[in-house]
Amino acid sequence: MLTRPLLALTLLVTGATQSADVDLTPVQRSFELLSPEQRGLAIFTEADKRNSGYGDLEVELKMILRTAKGAATERNLRIRQMEVPADGDRVLIVFDTPADIRGTALLSHAHKVDSDDQWLFLPALKRVKKIASRNKSGAFLGSEFSFEDLALPELEKYSYRYLREDSHQGVDCYVVERRSKEQYSGYAKEHYWLDKEEYRTLRVDYFDRRDNQVKLLKVEDYQLYNETFWKPGRMLMENLRTKKSTELVWHDYNFAAGFNADRDFSVNSLRRAR
Amino acid sequence: MLARLVTVIVLLAGIAPATLADQLVFGSFRSTQNASNWAQKLSKMFAQEMVFHAFERNGETMYRVTTVSLGTAEFAALGRRADAAGVRYWRLLEDVDHPSAAPDPGHNRNALSEVAPRLQPPVPEPSTAAENTRSLWDLAVQTRSFAERGVYGQDQFEASVSIKLEYFRGWDNDAQSVTFTPFLRIDSADDERTHGDIRELFYSRISDSWDLHVGAKRIFWGVTEFNHLVDIVNQTDLVENIDTEDKLGQPMVQLSMVRDWGIVDVFALVGFRERTFPGEDGRVRLPFEILDNATYASGAEQRRVDMALRWSNYMGPIELGLHHFSGTSRDPMLIPELASNGDLVLRPHYPVIDQTGIDAQAFYGDWAFKLEGYTRSGYGDRYAAATVGFERTLVGVFGTPADLGLVVEYMFDERDDDATNTLLEHDIALGGRLQFNDFADTRALLGIILDTDNHDYIVSLEASRRLSDSWLLSLEGRLFGGGEKARRNTPAATLLQTQYKSAWLQEDDYLQLELKKFL
Numbered sequence: 001m002l003t004r005p006l007l008a009l010t011l012l013v014t015g016a017t018q019s020a021d022v023d024l025t026p027v028q029r030s031f032e033l034l035s036p037e038q039r040g041l042a043i044f045t046e047a048d049k050r051n052s053g054y055g056d057l058e059v060e061l062k063m064i065l066r067t068a069k070g071a072a073t074e075r076n077l078r079i080r081q082m083e084v085p086a087d088g089d090r091v092l093i094v095f096d097t098p099a100d101i102r103g104t105a106l107l108s109h110a111h112k113v114d115s116d117d118q119w120l121f122l123p124a125l126k127r128v129k130k131i132a133s134r135n136k137s138g139a140f141l142g143s144e145f146s147f148e149d150l151a152l153p154e155l156e157k158y159s160y161r162y163l164r165e166d167s168h169q170g171v172d173c174y175v176v177e178r179r180s181k182e183q184y185s186g187y188a189k190e191h192y193w194l195d196k197e198e199y200r201t202l203r204v205d206y207f208d209r210r211d212n213q214v215k216l217l218k219v220e221d222y223q224l225y226n227e228t229f230w231k232p233g234r235m236l237m238e239n240l241r242t243k244k245s246t247e248l249v250w251h252d253y254n255f256a257a258g259f260n261a262d263r264d265f266s267v268n269s270l271r272r273a274r
Numbered sequence: 275m276l277a278r279l280v281t282v283i284v285l286l287a288g289i290a291p292a293t294l295a296d297q298l299v300f301g302s303f304r305s306t307q308n309a310s311n312w313a314q315k316l317s318k319m320f321a322q323e324m325v326f327h328a329f330e331r332n333g334e335t336m337y338r339v340t341t342v343s344l345g346t347a348e349f350a351a352l353g354r355r356a357d358a359a360g361v362r363y364w365r366l367l368e369d370v371d372h373p374s375a376a377p378d379p380g381h382n383r384n385a386l387s388e389v390a391p392r393l394q395p396p397v398p399e400p401s402t403a404a405e406n407t408r409s410l411w412d413l414a415v416q417t418r419s420f421a422e423r424g425v426y427g428q429d430q431f432e433a434s435v436s437i438k439l440e441y442f443r444g445w446d447n448d449a450q451s452v453t454f455t456p457f458l459r460i461d462s463a464d465d466e467r468t469h470g471d472i473r474e475l476f477y478s479r480i481s482d483s484w485d486l487h488v489g490a491k492r493i494f495w496g497v498t499e500f501n502h503l504v505d506i507v508n509q510t511d512l513v514e515n516i517d518t519e520d521k522l523g524q525p526m527v528q529l530s531m532v533r534d535w536g537i538v539d540v541f542a543l544v545g546f547r548e549r550t551f552p553g554e555d556g557r558v559r560l561p562f563e564i565l566d567n568a569t570y571a572s573g574a575e576q577r578r579v580d581m582a583l584r585w586s587n588y589m590g591p592i593e594l595g596l597h598h599f600s601g602t603s604r605d606p607m608l609i610p611e612l613a614s615n616g617d618l619v620l621r622p623h624y625p626v627i628d629q630t631g632i633d634a635q636a637f638y639g640d641w642a643f644k645l646e647g648y649t650r651s652g653y654g655d656r657y658a659a660a661t662v663g664f665e666r667t668l669v670g671v672f673g674t675p676a677d678l679g680l681v682v683e684y685m686f687d688e689r690d691d692d693a694t695n696t697l698l699e700h701d702i703a704l705g706g707r708l709q710f711n712d713f714a715d716t717r718a719l720l721g722i723i724l725d726t727d728n729h730d731y732i733v734s735l736e737a738s739r740r741l742s743d744s745w746l747l748s749l750e751g752r753l754f755g756g757g758e759k760a761r762r763n764t765p766a767a768t769l770l771q772t773q774y775k776s777a778w779l780q781e782d783d784y785l786q787l788e789l790k791k792f793l
Contacts, residue, residue, distance in 0.1 A: 053361045055315060065713055073713045074743075085359070099792030100746040101715070102410060103440075114590060125519060127494045130593055132637050132667055139675040139711040183639070186669075226301045228362045256303065258311030258447075262532040263482045267586075272451075272478065272485070274408055274442050 040160030040176040044192075047199035048155050054229050056082040056259040060252045065143055068243035075141055081152065082259045088112055089152040090265035094273045095141075105273035107265065112156045115182070118147070121270040128270055137186030144215065144237040144246040146186050157181050163191065168203050172196045187214075198222075200230050215239055226255045298352060299364040300324070302331075302338040309337035320355055406444040406451075411793040413437050420557055421783040425760050428557050434461040438473070451478045455523075459514070464556030467513040473523045485530040490523035493541070495584065495597060496646055497635045498661045500703035500723060501685050503646045504597065504631045507582060509547035509604050516558050516752075517734075522547045536587030543580040546570075546602050548622065558782045560620065561760050561769050562610070568622040569609075570602060571652070578602050578626075591637040599629040603652060605695045610770060618766040627652030640667050644683070653695075659687040663703070674710070681705035681721070691727070691772040701725050714740045730757030730776045744793070750786040754779040 034042060063075040076096040083089050088110030095104045103123035110116045118131040136147040161177040173193040180187065188211070193203035200222050206215040221233030235248040263269065300316055303309040306326070313324040316339065326339045341352065356363050418432040436459040444451035455474035461467035476489025493507040507524055514520035525545040531538045548568055552559035572578040580601020587594060606622035613619045631648030647660035663683030671678045687699035705721035718737035725731065731754070738748040757776035760769055769777060 053359075055312065055361075067713070071713075098715075098740060098743045099410060099412075100740055100790070102792075117588065125494050126492045127496075130588075130635060130637070130642075132640055132642050138667075138669040138677050142675070142711045142713055142715060226303070227364075228301065254308065256301070256308050256312035256315070258308070258315070260482045263480060266532045266537065268485055268530055268532055268537060272480070274406070274444065274448070274451075 034162075036162040037160060039162035040178075041155075043162065043174050043176050043194060043199065044155060044158075044160050044178070047194055047201070050199050051229065052083065052085075054083065054226070055256050056080070058252075058254040058257045059231075059250055062249040062251070063141065063143055064247040064249070066245045066247070075143075080257070080259060080264060082261060082265055084261055088116070088154050090261060091152060092265055092269065092273060103274065105270050107267065107270045108151060109265070110152050110154050112154045116151065119267055119270055121273065126271065128267055136182075137184060144239045144244055145248070148180075148185060149217075149237070165196070166193065168193045168195075171202060173202060198230055200232075213240055225253050229255070297340045297343055298349065298356070300339045300341075300356075300361065302329075302336045304334075304336060306337055309339050313339045316361070319359060319361070320352060322352060406448055407442065409439060409441040411437070411439050412790050413793065414788050414790040416786060416788040418557065418784050418786045422781050424557055425561070425762055425781050426554070427762075428555055428559075429463050432461065432463040432557060434459055434467065436460075449480050451480075452476070453478070461556075464513070464553045466551065466553030467556055469511075469513060469550065471511065471522050473521075475523065483532050485528075487526070487528040487530075490525045491528065492521055492523065493526075493528070493539075495595065495633060497593075497633050497644045498646050498663055498683055499665070499681050499705060500663075500683050500721060501646075501661050501698050503659060503661050503685075504633050504648055506597075506599050506604055506629060507541065507543065509549055511550050513550040513552050513556065515750075522550070536585050539582075539584045539586075541580075541582040541584075543582060543601060546576040546578060546580070546624070548576075548624075549604070549606055557784065558779065560608070560778050561764075562608075562766070563613070563617065563619045564608065565619055565621045568606065568624060570624050571626040572602055572624075593635040595633040597629075597631050597633075599627070599631075601626065603627040603629075603650075607653065607695060610766075618770075625652040640669075641665075642667075653689075657688040657693075659685075659693075659696075659699075661685045661698075676711055677709045679705075679707035679709075681707065685723075691775070694772075694775075697725070697730075697776055698723070699725075700727050716740075725756070725776075728757060728773065728776070731755055732779070744791060746790045746792070748788045748790070750788075751784065753783045 058078070058080050061077045061079055063077065064072055065075070066072045075098065078094045078096060079091065080094075081089060081091045090110070091106075091108045093106040093108075095101045103121075105121040107119045107121075108116055109118075116136070118136070120129045120131055121127070122129065131147075136151065138146060140147050140150055158178045158180055160179075163175040163177055166173055166175050173195050176192050176194065178190045178192055187206050188209040189207050191205040191207070192201055193205075194200060195202055201219050203219065204215075204217040205213050206217070208214050216238045218236045218238075219232045219234070220236070222230045223233060225231050231250065231253055233250055235250075236245060237248075238245045259265065301312060303312065303326075309326040313326050316322070317324045323342050324339060325342060326337045328335050328337055330336070344352065353363070414436045416434050416436065418434075420430045420432075423430050436457065438457045439455065441454040442451060453474050453476055455472070456470065457473050458470040459467060472490050474489070474491055476487050476491050479486045494502075494505055495507065496502050496505045502518060507526075508521035509524065510518045511520040511522050512518070524543055524547060527542045527544070529540045531540075551564045554563065570576070570578075578601060580599070582597065582599045582601070584595060584597040586596075602624045603626070604624075606624050608620040609623050610618055611621055627650050629648050629650040632645065634645045636643045642665045644663050644665065645660065647658065647662075649656055649658045661683055663681065665679055665681045668678045668680070670676070681704070683703045683705075685698040685701045685703065687693040687696060690699055693699040701723050703721060703723045705719060707719045708717065710716040716737075716739045718735065721734045723732045723734075733751075733753040733755075735749070735751045737750075738746060741747055754776070757780055758774045759780040760774065760777035764774075764777075768774060
């Protein structure tokens with residue numbers, strides 16, 4: 001709670017005069033006072049804040065799955081998401097290709113405290129099936145991404161620890177360790193690399209319980225949308241054990257599409273997702 | 275308190291060059307639709323009039339969402355409220371009518387949110403398509419190979435082709451749409467299996483809190499895997515498969531309302547569909563001819579309007595649905611009678627029933643507990659039936675990305691062996707679902723249903739694998755056993771006895787292969 005006035009004060013000093021002191025952000029200035037846990041949380045809080053306030057959005061996603069030998073196959077999906085500040089964000093994913101799973105849809109309601117709710121719609125039977133929360137560590141569509149890798153994270157569900165400053169492909173980053181408080185996470189911990197300037201995730205190292213790194217995520221081609229939100233254009237997840245990889249190409253972002261939580265993100269909307 | 279004070283100071287410092295228009299900017303869009311949506315949303319959120327203006331940036335027309343001109347106090351108050359709501363905004367430093375106007379990053383009013391967002395030429399956003407048409411054809415070739423010739427001389431091999439179209443056309447941003455799904459199968463052996471159906475043909479009107487659907491539709495109710503006990507809205511297309519998962523399109527008016535306390539569906543089901551049965555040359559069929567002319571308990575026969583109501587909600591790890599159905603049962607009683615040639619034949623009779631039922635699911639870790647049940651009048655005394663079970667999912671089994679689901683279910687019908695319209699009156703089912711999570715999306719479901727009293731059983735295997743983006747291969751096999759067998763010369767009176775209930779299945783073990791092409 002101490003951080004907010006501090007941030008404001010530093011902004012008063014640096015922001016109002018528009019100084020060229022761009023290297024020191026408010027968070028950095030208040031850093032010296034914080035424990036590694038508080039620093040980690042402050043960094044993620046800042047990143048979360050910068051990703052909040054978009055209202056709703058729609059985006060298309062191409063998923064390219066590659067084997068160790070380089071054989072590739074492709075899937076296309078559409079994603080709609082909406083912020084519901086009082087509870088948790090909502091996401092609807094609709095599959096377009098391959099044709100045999102077209103119309104299959106996945107709805108997630110994130111919750112700040114309780115386990116997230118997820119439902120899958122199977123178009124052949126017109127059946128909606130609830131997914132047990134345990135399944136979130138399972139592979140998403142045969143890709144190297146698990147359901148939890150693609151969920152919209154609620155800040156409250158993780159603990160954080162600031163590790164160090166480091167450089168990723170020449171960009172100065174904070175490296176923060178994140179651990180899920182959920183019982184059924186597939187990882188023991190993750191190391192997030194967020195760039196110091198815009199708090200964008202550039203890289204994630206995933207570790208298993210034996211402290212071995214199992215996966216590596218690189219996030220690239222960030223672009224600024226709606227003058228506010230940095231969104232990635234490309235994500236590459238490598239499985240370090242199997243050497244398989246999955247590339248996600250995000251395109252056609254559409255902000256403020258005018259969704260309604262009940263109309264577009266209820267179990268009913270799953271049944272009519274196209 | 276300190277924070278509040280500081281915020282005010284920062285705001286005042288920013289406002290100092292007071293000759294500029296006092297408007298807050300809430301973002302810029304390429305499409306008027308998106309700008310209008312955002313403006314409307316903000317107006318509601320802040321009870322504050324919002325407008326949007328066209329302007330040029332880098333030779334492109336954009337639409338900027340702003341407030342109307344505000345006084346200093348209103349300006350600051352709205353800023354604080356936007357801060358509290360986590361909505362980003364800027365102060366406009368030049369007249370909006372000037373094409374070069376762009377918010378100055380140095381004057382970002384989102385005072386507590388750090389560095390101002392950098393201004394860059396925006397990346398094109400697509401405008402939301404007002405009209406949306408999608409269609410997908412699938413063509414399939416299917417073969418069924420039976421272990422033996424049929425008891426009544428039917429062929430050991432059966433081939434068929436099917437074609438299905440799924441067509442969707444939405445307009446008004448999909449608030450209105452039409453869905454059309456015709457289906458046709460041509461079978462080499464069974465005239466009754468050569469059939470067509472309009473699986474879906476309906477118009478939808480979607481509003482913020484309700485959906486209205488008018489036309490033929492498929493509705494699924496239920497949670498269990500082996501028996502779809504409460505799934506009553508549509509008639510079973512039994513010639514397609516004995517698993518009762520294929521259904522005929524049911525004409526209806528459906529009103530679905532989303533409320534805080536759950537989803538309520540009200541159905542008026544207009545126009546009754548009779549169950550399909552395999553013909554004389556078909557396989558997996560009853561030992562008697564089934565007459566075309568069904569009888570009805572209702573004087574209105576097929577024109578009776580049936581009503582159904584369902585409420586469903588979820589509370590944390592529990593999902594609950596309650597329903598009531600009042601109308602002509604989808605489950606016919608098969609009444610024996612003597613044909614003019616002296617043969618025993620069966621005539622379907624559809625009683626009028628009242629069914630009240632439940633479907634529920636509770637999750638605990640990787641366990642899902644399931645229940646379906648109903649009480650039903652109309653078949654003699656009111657009776658109850660239920661399926662209870664659980665499913666456990668193991669993620670990443672055998673050191674692979676594969677998921678294994680284990681299913682155990684128990685099916686129960688109060689009428690016991692007198693339940694003539696089901697074989698699942700005291701049966702236990704065990705199943706394993708293996709999902710390989712590979713590129714080809716390979717999956718398999720192996721199950722056995724065992725009658726705990728009579729010990730007749732059904733073993734079933736369903737598997738599928740994608741061959742390419744547009745080809746799908748599926749396999750289905752069923753083995754029947756443990757029950758009394760029907761012979762060609764078994765007297766009709768014997769076949770009607772309850773211990774012969776599953777006799778019609780016993781010689782019909784089969785393997786089905788289907789290759790499907792999507793266009």
